[in-house]
Amino acid sequence: MIPQSFIQDLLSRVDIVDIIERDLPLKRAGANHHACCPFHNEKTPSFSVSQTKQFYYCFGCGAHGSAVGWLMEYSGLGFVEAVTELASAVGMTVPSVVDEDRVADKHKELPELMLGAAQHYRQQLKQSPTAVAYLKQRGLTGEIAARYGLGYAPDSWQNLSGVLQYDSADALDTGLVIESDSGRRYDRFRDRIMFPIQNMRGAIIGFGGRVLPRDRASGDSPETAGDAAQPKYMNSPETPLFEKGRELYGLFQARRAVRSAGRVLVVEGYMDVVALAQHGIEYAVATLGTATTPMHVQKLLQQSDNVVFCFDGDEAGRRAAWRALQNCLAQLIDGKEIDFLFLPQGEDPDSFVRKHGAAEFEAGFASAMPLLSFLVRELSSEVKLQSEEGRAKLLRDAKPLVRQISAPMLGLMLRKRLAGLGGISLAELDALYQIKSTVQLRAPGRSPRKRPSVVRTLIELLLFEGELARFADSKEIDSAANLCLPDIDSTELRVLRDLLGFLESDAHRPNVAAVAEYFRGEETGRWLADFGSSVFAWEEKKLGQSGLESEFQDAWTQFLERVREAGIDQLHAKNRTEGWNDDDKARYRRLQQRRARTTVPAE
Incomplete structure (x- = not known):
């Protein structure tokens, strides 16, 4: 792994404002910078960047992070890639990385080989009148072909000899070369229009190939048997670069259009993506020879608040839509919308937009079916709602689907709809589904705002100013581990312990950006994400260092007093049931005599 000391040093040298402004114009407002959030659609800016804390946070969708996090979320880079890019910008060299989950050093040549193959295929396209004629026949211009890097793989067995060594391990790792049972190696893609697949950084990680529609002569090699029956479309296999x-095909090219249109359109093939872009619909992406996965859905919802899946109107299209729906359920987020658009039977996006144009295609969005409506319609079509048995089957079939939904408002809306169809109350449905209802009836009027707990206040202050750790002692939190502390959440207490322990271990008192990177991928890091907005809230208070120290010491004193009182209560409870031993008596005297300390002397 990359040493934490290197990451902290790196974050102290980069300026997050400069990094973000490469992609997103920021406007200064007071101490911070603001913009409309690139991760969800909005008209009023809620995306804030703190230059002093080197941290960004969106008050609309909760997106947050350091400069490393920005490159990972916005540009789609992996952790090591993001660190490497930042280090390069400030002239630092990343220490050698050993991580089995990442691309090993032995694969470091693969990106260069993939780029070389793409350049070769593009050059071959220029030299193939047949391939160029086919693209023109499909209505594609040279401009669109160049934008998506389209190429052509000639109908020969080792066409990439100028790009890679066929007898090397890298040749197989690219996925471009196949080895037969007899040990002969030859090209996977032959006589195909080639579609480079790029990651969010723009690096080529794989290819899709569409066979040219013509009779192909089979070769005289034994490995060619059945070659004429190869599928119309073919994708790269799984490789160290490509999963x-x-x-998603086309996401790299579509990012700006997605943000401008306020939606991302998901289609089934890369020819659909390119054809739609040719007609001005540039916010389309495609899955790659696989059903939509939960990871796809997560990535799509990061790009836009509105995801529209487009499928053919035939039975196969509806089955594919249902599989996509099932993989969406656990990823649903309140405030984000997933719709399903079904084209007329016999049409796909490519054929439809060529026949009817972009305006008529986009007009179809008005009739796209929301995910929950599609779910209810499909389940209802399988039963007879007029009978008790049919309604019972509906509720039974819906149960495993409903229980996947963690979005509270969407889950509630769906359960109310199902309860109505089933002829039962929402409370009865929740009991059947073993769901604890979150609906509470409140009397009219505004409830007083609940003050944050003392532990939450301590976490917020430590995130905002790590130097405050010198006024606390993590050992005090350890002593509270087995106590019953009213109004103190055990998870928050553990997060405070982890945070304070990290800050105590580093003499430089890392800022919030370094904290975020230290706990990246851990449960503590996920909990700390909820505290992102507090960094800006404390900054707006402008308390100064002495004011912050006073706030922290007051909160720490309150915490210690809670611990002291809980310890005494615990001893009283034990005395009532089994009596005290000598250690208990000594502990009781200490707690009675002890006054909560205001500070712990700094070293």
């Missing part, structure tokens, strides 16, 4: 369950 089709994570990637």
Whole structure:
């Protein structure tokens, strides 16, 4: 792994404002910078960047992070890639990385080989009148072909000899070369229009190939048997660079159009993506030879608040739509919309937009079916709602689907709809589904705003100003581990312990950006994400260092007093049931005599 000391040093040298402004114009407002959030659609800016804390946070969708996090979320880079890019910008060299989950050093040549193959295929396209004629026949211009890097793989067995060494391990790792049972190596893609697949950084990680529609002569090699029956479309296999369950074709090119249109359109093939872009619909992406996965859905919802899946109107299209729906349920987020658009039977996006144009295609969005409506319609079509048995089957079939939904408002809306169809109350449905209802009836009027707990206040202050750790002692939190502390959440207490322990271990008192990177991928890091907005809230208070120290010491004193009182209560309870031993008596005297300390002397 990359040493934490290197990451902290790196974050102290980069300026997050400069990094973000490469992609997103920021406007200064007071101490911070603001913009409309690039991760969800909005008209009023809620995306804030703190230059002093080197941290960004969106008050609309909760997106947050350091400069490393920005490159990972906005540009789609992996952790190591993001760190490497930042280090390069400030002239630092990343220490050698050993991580089995990442691309090993032995694969470091693959990106260059993939780029070389793409350049070769593009050059071959220029030299193939047949391939160029086919693209023109499909209505594609040279401009669109160049934008998506389209190429052509000639009908020969080792066409990439100028790009790679066929006898090398890298040749197989690219996925471009196949080895037969007899040990002969030859090209996977032959006589195909080639579609480079790029990651969010723009690096080529795989290819899709569409066979040219003509009779192909079979070769005289034994490995060619059945070659004429190869599928019309073919994708790269899984490789060290390419995992089709994570990637979406065309997303790199579509990002700006997605933000401008306020939606991302998901289609089934890369020819659909390119054809739609040719007609001005540039916000389309495609899955790559696999059904939509939960990872796809997560990535799509990061790009836009509105995801529209487009499928053919035939039975196969509806089955594909249902599989996509099932993989969406656990990823649903209140405030984000997933719709399903079904084209007329016999049409796909490519054929439809060529026949009817972009305006008529986009007009179809008005009739797209929301995910929950599609779910209810499909389940209802399988039963007879007029009978008790049919309604019972509907509720039974819906149960495993409903229980996947964690979005509270969407889950509630669906359960109310199902309860109505089933002829039972919402409370009865929740009991059947073993769901604890979150609906509470409140009397009219505004409830007083609940003050944050003392532990939450301590976490917020430590995130905002790590130097405050010198006024606390993590050992005090350890002593509270087995106590019953009213109004103190055990998870928050553990997060405070982890945060304070990290800050105590580093003499430089890392800022919130370094904290975010230290706990990246851990449960503590996920909990700390909820505190992102507090960094800006404390900044707006402008308390100064002495004011912050006073706030922290007051909160720490309150915490210690809670611990002291809980310890005494615990001893009283034990005395009532089994009596005290000598250690208990000594502990009781200490707690009675002890006054909560205001500070712990700094070293």
